[in-house]
Amino acid sequence: MSSQGGASAVRRADPSEFDALADLEIAAGARFAEIGFEFDDATPVARCGRTPAAVFVAGRPAVGFAWVEVLDGQAHLEELAVLTEHGRAGLGRALVEAVAAWAGEAGYSGVTLATYRDVPWNGPFYARCGFAVVPRWRWTPGLRRIRRRERRGGLDDLGARVVMRRPTAGPTESTRRGGR
Numbered sequence: 001m002s003s004q005g006g007a008s009a010v011r012r013a014d015p016s017e018f019d020a021l022a023d024l025e026i027a028a029g030a031r032f033a034e035i036g037f038e039f040d041d042a043t044p045v046a047r048c049g050r051t052p053a054a055v056f057v058a059g060r061p062a063v064g065f066a067w068v069e070v071l072d073g074q075a076h077l078e079e080l081a082v083l084t085e086h087g088r089a090g091l092g093r094a095l096v097e098a099v100a101a102w103a104g105e106a107g108y109s110g111v112t113l114a115t116y117r118d119v120p121w122n123g124p125f126y127a128r129c130g131f132a133v134v135p136r137w138r139w140t141p142g143l144r145r146i147r148r149r150e151r152r153g154g155l156d157d158l159g160a161r162v163v164m165r166r167p168t169a170g171p172t173e174s175t176r177r178g179g180r
Helices: 015-035 091-105 123-128 141-152
Strands: 010-012 054-058 064-071 074-082 110-116 161-167
Touching: 010 091, 015 054, 015 064, 015 074, 054 091, 064 091, 064 141, 074 091, 091 110, 091 123, 110 123, 110 141, 123 161, 141 161
Parallel strands: 074 110
Antiparallel strands: 010 054, 054 064, 064 074, 110 161
């Protein structure tokens, strides 16, 4: 699961890299300050104590990552972060595609996420990657919990948040037969 070249190589992360990913997330999040969003007390996902289902990184050392959890029987993209100086080079999309491929191979019918509707590198980016807004009445209990946690954390004060979902292709024939 690699693409070509230096920073664009997407691979599974080793748990020994998680501390560095927390620092990467903080550095990548600084971009939000440019549009007036401040996340002073946000705890990086890699330091929240939750166990990911999969983590993908771009580059060695990592310049971007995608942290995936399982939520209500779906893959859930909890965090996608790319260092600003490596932005607009296709790394975010490569990470999203790695997550979608992994989720399909693992048998998940879709990937969900929660994001800002109007921040260009959030909602519009995910829409270009095949995600669509999930109406509130279709939210699963886990998605409702995430949105409650976000509201308590003040994320809604910064802009409109949405839940999005992208279907996966599902497992391949060889995976269904037990192959890899």
